[in-house]
Amino acid sequence: MIIYSQLAIHNSQIAIHPMTRISLKIVGASGQGINSIGEIVAKGLKRAGYCVFGYREYPSLIKGGHASYQLDCSNERIRSTETQVNVLLALNHHGLEHNLRDLKPGGIIVHDTLGWKFPPADKEFLHTHQITAISIPLEDILKRLQAKPILGNVLLAAFLWAALGQDKEVLKALVGERFAKKKNLLELNMKCIEEGFSFHREMGQVEKPKTKNQKPVIPRLSLPPPDPVWKDHLLVTGSQAMGLGAMHAGVRLYAGYPMTPSSPLLSFIADLQNETGMVLKQAEDEITAAQIVTGAMFMGARALTATSGGGFDLMSETLSLNGILENPTVFVLAQRPGPATGLPTWTAQGDLLMAIHTAHGEFARCVLAVSDSQDAFDLMPVAFNLAEQYQISVIVLTDKQIAEVLYTQTPYDQTKATLERGKLVTDTKRLAALKSVDRYDPAAQDGISLRWLPGSNAATYCGQGDEHNADGTVDETAKNAKEQMEKRMRKLETLKSALPEPELWRMDNGQWKIDNDGSVDVLLVGWGSTKDTVLDALQELHHNSQFAIRNLGYLHYTYLWPLKTDRLEALAKKAKKSILVEQNYQGQLGVLIRQECGLEINEKILKYDGRPFFVDELVELIRAKLQFPTID
Amino acid sequence: MPISLDTTGPGPSMKDYHCQTQCTWCDACGDYGVWTAIKRALVELKLAPWQVLLCYDVGCHGNMSDKLLGYRAHGLHGRVLPFAAGAKLANMQVPVIAFGGDGASFSEGVGHLVHAIRSNYPITFILHNNANYGLTLGQASALTWQDQPMNASPNGIPEHTLQSMEFVFALEPTFVARGFSGNIPQLTEIFKAAILHQKHGFAFVDVLQACPTYNHFATHEYFLEHCYDVNAEGHDPTNLERGRAIAIDTSKRISTGILYEREDVPSFYDRLVPRKNVTTTCVEEVSIKDVSALWGDLV
Numbered sequence: 001m002i003i004y005s006q007l008a009i010h011n012s013q014i015a016i017h018p019m020t021r022i023s024l025k026i027v028g029a030s031g032q033g034i035n036s037i038g039e040i041v042a043k044g045l046k047r048a049g050y051c052v053f054g055y056r057e058y059p060s061l062i063k064g065g066h067a068s069y070q071l072d073c074s075n076e077r078i079r080s081t082e083t084q085v086n087v088l089l090a091l092n093h094h095g096l097e098h099n100l101r102d103l104k105p106g107g108i109i110v111h112d113t114l115g116w117k118f119p120p121a122d123k124e125f126l127h128t129h130q131i132t133a134i135s136i137p138l139e140d141i142l143k144r145l146q147a148k149p150i151l152g153n154v155l156l157a158a159f160l161w162a163a164l165g166q167d168k169e170v171l172k173a174l175v176g177e178r179f180a181k182k183k184n185l186l187e188l189n190m191k192c193i194e195e196g197f198s199f200h201r202e203m204g205q206v207e208k209p210k211t212k213n214q215k216p217v218i219p220r221l222s223l224p225p226p227d228p229v230w231k232d233h234l235l236v237t238g239s240q241a242m243g244l245g246a247m248h249a250g251v252r253l254y255a256g257y258p259m260t261p262s263s264p265l266l267s268f269i270a271d272l273q274n275e276t277g278m279v280l281k282q283a284e285d286e287i288t289a290a291q292i293v294t295g296a297m298f299m300g301a302r303a304l305t306a307t308s309g310g311g312f313d314l315m316s317e318t319l320s321l322n323g324i325l326e327n328p329t330v331f332v333l334a335q336r337p338g339p340a341t342g343l344p345t346w347t348a349q350g351d352l353l354m355a356i357h358t359a360h361g362e363f364a365r366c367v368l369a370v371s372d373s374q375d376a377f378d379l380m381p382v383a384f385n386l387a388e389q390y391q392i393s394v395i396v397l398t399d400k401q402i403a404e405v406l407y408t409q410t411p412y413d414q415t416k417a418t419l420e421r422g423k424l425v426t427d428t429k430r431l432a433a434l435k436s437v438d439r440y441d442p443a444a445q446d447g448i449s450l451r452w453l454p455g456s457n458a459a460t461y462c463g464q465g466d467e468h469n470a471d472g473t474v475d476e477t478a479k480n481a482k483e484q485m486e487k488r489m490r491k492l493e494t495l496k497s498a499l500p501e502p503e504l505w506r507m508d509n510g511q512w513k514i515d516n517d518g519s520v521d522v523l524l525v526g527w528g529s530t531k532d533t534v535l536d537a538l539q540e541l542h543h544n545s546q547f548a549i550r551n552l553g554y555l556h557y558t559y560l561w562p563l564k565t566d567r568l569e570a571l572a573k574k575a576k577k578s579i580l581v582e583q584n585y586q587g588q589l590g591v592l593i594r595q596e597c598g599l600e601i602n603e604k605i606l607k608y609d610g611r612p613f614f615v616d617e618l619v620e621l622i623r624a625k626l627q628f629p630t631i632d
Numbered sequence: 633m634p635i636s637l638d639t640t641g642p643g644p645s646m647k648d649y650h651c652q653t654q655c656t657w658c659d660a661c662g663d664y665g666v667w668t669a670i671k672r673a674l675v676e677l678k679l680a681p682w683q684v685l686l687c688y689d690v691g692c693h694g695n696m697s698d699k700l701l702g703y704r705a706h707g708l709h710g711r712v713l714p715f716a717a718g719a720k721l722a723n724m725q726v727p728v729i730a731f732g733g734d735g736a737s738f739s740e741g742v743g744h745l746v747h748a749i750r751s752n753y754p755i756t757f758i759l760h761n762n763a764n765y766g767l768t769l770g771q772a773s774a775l776t777w778q779d780q781p782m783n784a785s786p787n788g789i790p791e792h793t794l795q796s797m798e799f800v801f802a803l804e805p806t807f808v809a810r811g812f813s814g815n816i817p818q819l820t821e822i823f824k825a826a827i828l829h830q831k832h833g834f835a836f837v838d839v840l841q842a843c844p845t846y847n848h849f850a851t852h853e854y855f856l857e858h859c860y861d862v863n864a865e866g867h868d869p870t871n872l873e874r875g876r877a878i879a880i881d882t883s884k885r886i887s888t889g890i891l892y893e894r895e896d897v898p899s900f901y902d903r904l905v906p907r908k909n910v911t912t913t914c915v916e917e918v919s920i921k922d923v924s925a926l927w928g929d930l931v
Contacts, residue, residue, distance in 0.1 A: 234930040247923045252914035253722060272926055273906045279721050279914055280904075284747040288714040291707070291744075295718025298705055299685070301914035303722065321708050381920065411927070419920050453915065454685040454703035454719070455726040462697050462704040465690070472706075473653050473698040 020224040023082050024160065025070040027099050028091025031063035033153040037089070038069030039235075040157045040178070042406055044171050045073050045164075046235050049226025054235075054406030055081040055612070060260070060344040066094050071406075075227040078408075079372065079532035080615035086221060087163070089156060096122075105129040108219060110159065112138035112152070132219055134203065141195050147188050154189050158196025164221050168197055234409045238402035239264035241373035241409065242332065243272070245380030246304050248417060253279040253303040255292040260344050261400035262306040262334040286311035290318035290331070297329050298463055300424075300453035302384050306332030309351050310340070316359040319393055323363025325463040326440065326449070326488065328387035328394075330380075335399040337610045346610030347400035349528050349583040353591065355395045356561045362485070364390065364447075364492040366499075367561035369397035371531040373407035375558065381417035389422035390491050391451060397560070399583075401529040401612045423450050431458040436471035442483040447490030496562035504571065505535060505554040507542045516567065520553030522626060523575040525568065525601060527557040527589055530581050530613055537618040557589060565597040572599060579603040579625055583612070643678030646671055649700045656695055660852060662762060662813030662841020667696050669816045670729070670758070673823035674702070679727060687716040689732035689741070692767045693760035696731065710741030717753040717900075720830075723913045724901060727827055729756045735765040738774040738794055749803040752833035754899040756826045759836070761796075762843035763850060770846030777849060796838065797879040801892075806833040808879060808892040812859045813841035814852050818888065825890055833899040840886065855886070863889040870894060 024041065026034045035056070042052045050073045059065035072081050084104045090096050090111040100122055103109060106129070114137055118126065126133060136159060138152045145151075154175060161171045172193055179186045203218050236244075243265055246254070256266040266282070273280050283289040289305040296303035307315065312333045322329045333355055337348040355367045366386050370376045376398065383394040425431055431452060439461035441449040449470075452458055462472030467484060469475040502525075506515040512535060524534055531554070538552045553575075555568060572578045580590045580601040585608045590601050605621045607613055613621075649671040657663045674684060681702040688694040690709035697706035703726075707715050716730035737745050737759055748757065764782060765771040772782040774794040781788055800808060807829040811819040819839065826835035840859070842852040862878060867889065869875060875892030901907060 232931065234927055236927070236930050240930065244923050244927060247926065248921055250918040250920055252917045253718070255718065275926060276921075277906045277910055277917075279901075279907065281721070283714070284743055287711065288744060288747070291711045291714035292718030292721070294707075295687070295705075295715040295720075296722035296914065297718075298715075299719040299722035299726070299915055300918070301722035302918050303718065303914075317708055318711070325705070325707075411924070411931075414920075414922055414924065417920050419918070453723075455683065455723055455915075457682050460681045460701050460703045462706060464697060464704075465706045465708060468698075472704070474695070 021072055021074040021078055021082070022221065022223055023070060023072045023085040024087040024089065025068055025085040025099065025102060026089045026091070027066065027068040027095035029063065029094070030058050030061050030065045030067040032091050033150055034067055034069045034091065037153045037157045037160075038071060039406070040154070040171070040174055041160055042071050043235055044161060044166060044174055045071070046230055046233060046408055047170060047174070048166055049228050049230050050075060050223065051078045051230050051233075051408045052235065052406065053078045053080060053408070056404050058345050066098060068099070073223070075224040078536070080536040081612070082616050083614045084616065087160065089160060091156075100125060103129065103131050105131070106219065107131050108163070108221070109133045110136060110156070112136050112156075114139070134218060136199060141199070145188060145191050145195065147192065151188055151192050155192040155196045158193040159200050162197045162200035163218055164223060168193065230408055232411065234411060236373050236407055236409050237264060237404055238370070238373050238376045238398060238407065239404065240268050241376035241407070242370070242380060242398065243268040244412065245377035247272070247276055247278070248377065248412075248414060249302060249381035249384045250419060251278070251302045251304045251380075251384070253281070253293070253296045253301055255281040255283050255289040255303065255305050257283050257286045257289050257307065257311060259286070259308045259311045261336055261403040262308050262311070262332060264403055265306045265332065265334070286314040287318065290315035294318055294322055294327060294329055298325065298327050298454070304330055304332065306334060308334050308336050309338050309342075309354070312351070312354070312358070319365070320359035320361050320363065321465055322393045323359070323361065323365065323488070324465055324467070326391040326451075327463065328384075328391050330383045330387050330394045330396060332396045332398060334403050335397060337608065343610040345400065347529070347583065347612050348608065348610065349399060349530070349588070350585070350608070352397065352527070352560060352584070352588040355397055356592070363488055364392050364495065365561065366390070366392055366394045366495060366559070367397065368394065368559050369528040369557070370402060371528055371556065371558070372402065373409045376402060377412050378416065379558070385418070385420035386495070388424065389420055389448070390495050391422065391448060392491060392495070397528060399529050423448055425450055425452040425458075426456070428457070431456050434458045436461045438470070440468065440470045440472060440484065440487070442470060442487040444487060446494040447487050448494065449487070492562055496564065499559045499562065499564060501564045501567040502555050502557040502559075504567070505556060507539065507552065510543070512539070518553065519571060519574045521551040521576045522553070523571050523578045524552070524554045524581055524622070525557070525578060525589065526554065526581040527560060528583075530583060531556050533613040533615055533618050534581055536615045537622055540615065540619050541622060560589070560592070563592055563596045565593060565599065568593065569597055569599055572601070577603060577626070579605060579622070581605045581613070581618075583607050644675055644680040646675055648681055649674065649702065651698065651700050653698045655699055657692060658845050660842060660844040661692065662839070662843065662852075663693055663696060663760065665813030665816050665819060666693070666758065666760060666839055666841065667699060669819035670823055671700055672816070672820040673827065676820065677824055677827060683726065685716075685719055685726050685728045687712050687719065687728065687730045689730070689736045690767075691733035691735055691760070691765070693731050693733050710736040710739070711744065712736070713741065713744040713748040713753075713757065716755050717748060717751070720753060720755050721901060721914065723915045724754065725913055727756070727830055729758065729827065731758045731760060733766075734759060734761045734763060734775045734796070735773040738796060742774075746803060749800065749805050749834055749836065751900045752806055752897060754830045754833055754901055756823075756830055756835045757837065758823070758826070759838045760841055761838055762841045762847055764843055764846045766843050766846055780849060782846070795880065797876075800836055801876045801879065805836050805892065806894050806897050807835035807890075808838075808875065809836070809890045810838045810840065810879065810886070810888045812855045812888055813839055814855055815859065815888070818861060822890060825893075829893065831899075832895045833897060858882075858886045859888045860885050861889050862887045862891060867891070
């Protein structure tokens with residue numbers, strides 16, 4: 001692995017991990033086209049046979065501000081970002097100023113700021129780290145081609161493509177697809193590709209600069225041999241994955257109010273509405289979105305809304321309403337750092353306890369968290385099934401990291417999901433036999449009573465927001481209040497017994513596998529998007545023979561409420577050390593675990609600066625917890 | 633199941649909507665009139681209780697939710713409109729009627745009212761307008777007159793009274809009517825028209841009603857003296873300018889009846905491009921879908 005191969009320059013005793021990763025970072029102002037270069041190169045690499053992990057950082061601005069798009073790739077499964085990169089492409093001088101030290105020794109910096117003079121300290125850095133700086137006269141080339149500045153992105157992508165030693169035709173095909181509907185631009189784009197390649201060729205001809213005017217040679221960027229398995233994979237963001245999952249689950253109506261990082265889901269579903277035939281409403285606020293979805297689910301459709309923390313605060317009263325109506329609903333809560341507006345375009349796991357506790361009164365709900373593009377798809381049908389089976393609200397947690405990371409994703413298996421609607425009555429004969437009091441019958445042993453839909457030819461009932469008796473008539477008697485509360489809360493017990501325990505991930509023959517019967521010496525515990533980086537970091541630690549403790553495992557919580565702790569308690573008892581890994585200040589899962597079973601996980605790795613865990617960073621943090629000998 | 637709004641043929645009776653729960657409103661409350669008229673209107677439209685969804689806001693009027701039959705929802709204060717809109721968009725075959733008070737509709741839920749009218753959702757909204765918050769014991773609403781001592785406003789309200797009809801007309805509604813809870817036959821006709829308007833969009837019905845406990849100005853007697861039937865006087869509801877003028881000016885007489893209606897503006901649902909030529913409802917379309925055709929661009 002590159003982290004240690006890099007360190008190996010200084011310490012040859014360190015074993016090199018079999019996984020080789022390479023990373024490229026494109027930096028510039030928001031709106032300069034960073035994303036389009038990133039997406040083109042990512043798709044190209046994936047089609048060439050590489051697993052790509054794309055990560056974006058950007059400020060809350062439409063244009064301007066410093067933004068980046070990083071691609072980490074390998075011929076093996078890769079699910080994290082490094083802090084240090086092999087190639088830096090800087091679209092403006094801010095990149096040269098701010099990101100120079102993101103480069104690894106031997107790295108390359110490519111930029112188009114002609115005449116840029118690196119300050120002495122930077123020059124020294126370039127020299128000692130053997131970094132090659134290449135400036136491309138982008139403006140001149142574009143002027144010669146009579147092309148608009150935006151086309152520079154394709155030219156730069158082509159240069160990168162050439163530097164990676166990749167096939168020009170693959171890139172041409174890709175750009176062709178992208179501009180299929182803009183024929184007039186296609187030709188110019190192709191010219192830009194040629195220019196990017198020929199510039200690279202010219203540079204490459206200078207083997208050894210003899211005079212100081214000669215440009216330096218471009219070092220070869222050696223990618224590991226490609227693996228064709230990745231070619232047919234999808235490149236999806238977590239938002240796209242979740243959108244596809246929702247459509248797969250049978251969601252027919254989406255209502256939402258724009259709020260990062262939930263907005264990409266709104267856009268994705270909106271952009272496909274003509275294909276899916278879905279009803280889409282951009283609501284006037286999050287309360288409206290939640291109410292529209294509540295009404296649509298009450299009527300019997302599958303409907304979805306998504307928001308971030310602030311919007312979810314506004315939805316909480318509606319969540320409480322759904323609790324007493326026993327109305328199945330699904331809310332996506334895409335986390336970002338708070339409080340208040342906080343860090344709008346950054347990531348966090350700070351809303352777990354809110355998701356579990358928000359909204360007045362006591363009622364049953366389910367909280368689950370997706371961790372990547374696989375979960376984001378698979379868990380949408382699961383969430384709707386749980387909502388309908390238990391007649392509860394299900395809150396699906398995601399975060400900015402998942403919402404916007406570009407994942408290399410195996411095409412989805414669509415045979416797994418089934419439609420489970422629980423005690424929903426639709427059969428004409430059964431409908432005719434229903435009595436109004438069946439709807440909220442407090443005698444239901446599992447707390448779940450029969451449900452049928454408005455418009456069904458049957459006895460009617462009231463979905464009553466006041467405390468009510470079995471048919472929805474307001475009933476404030478002590479006996480009824482107790483009975484109905486107990487009925488609704490029984491569902492939580494029923495649900496808890498049905499939910500799966502967290503999954504134990506262990507390394508087996510160099511491969512990750514879920515091994516729920518195993519035991520480990522070092523147990524990491526986490527949830528959500530940290531899983532990806534934890535797995536990559538543990539893989540790194542596992543393969544490093546210098547470290548004595550080989551039996552590392554990760555316990556991943558998908559279902560966070562009601563919380564199951566049996567497996568955790570058993571594993572923690574046997575493990576020499578348990579470590580909590582979360583992206584919040586309090587260690588919220590830890591708080592919850594202690595609340596539910598008394599287990600206190602004292603070792604914590606917590607991050608709350610808006611950035612996700614980077615793999616090299618996490619390796620060091622875990623190593624420090626394990627008191628492994630330091631390197632160099 | 634499709635439900636026809638056809639009014640011919642045998643249908644339900646008032647008894648079908650009857651419910652055992654006893655009314656809890658004050659004597660002479662205007663809610664009794666609305667309660668009777670809505671049942672009457674549904675019966676005359678030949679709609680059985682199982683064919684409709686009645687959605688209630690929170691307030692005295694919301695206590696109607698368990699005083700009649702039909703599929704009903706009694707939700708949160710101020711939020712009845714988006715709930716009703718969501719329900720309707722999910723199943724366009726079911727007539728959806730939303731009820732709300734002036735307190736909720738012009739304060740806590742005023743944003744929803746604005747967007748419901750401009751969205752032209754295919755639902756009916758019946759405003760129980762007694763110009764105060766009755767259930768919380770007589771505080772001023774946005775529609776309470778100035779200079780009236782109210783609970784929590786012993787000196788009267790310092791704010792302007794919101795001119796509700798000017799407000800509503802500014803939002804380019806497609807149906808505006810006003811009724812009086814003491815004139816049940818007329819109210820029934822208005823409700824019927826407002827329910828039938830669902831095929832064109834959002835119907836706004838302002839029902840002036842007495843609050844014998846807290847509103848000592850606009851009493852039942854006051855309404856009896858001041859209300860007149862515009863349609864009986866030959867008002868043409870397609871005349872926007874005239875409709876608006878008689879809706880707003882209540883200085884001498886109060887216009888009731890169908891003040892304004894247009895049928896040429898498509899409803900929110902009818903404007904949805906993806907739903908053009910779709911004959912099924914969202915409710916009927918729930919199933920596990922093959923989405924592989926949608927990820928083609930992502931490979």
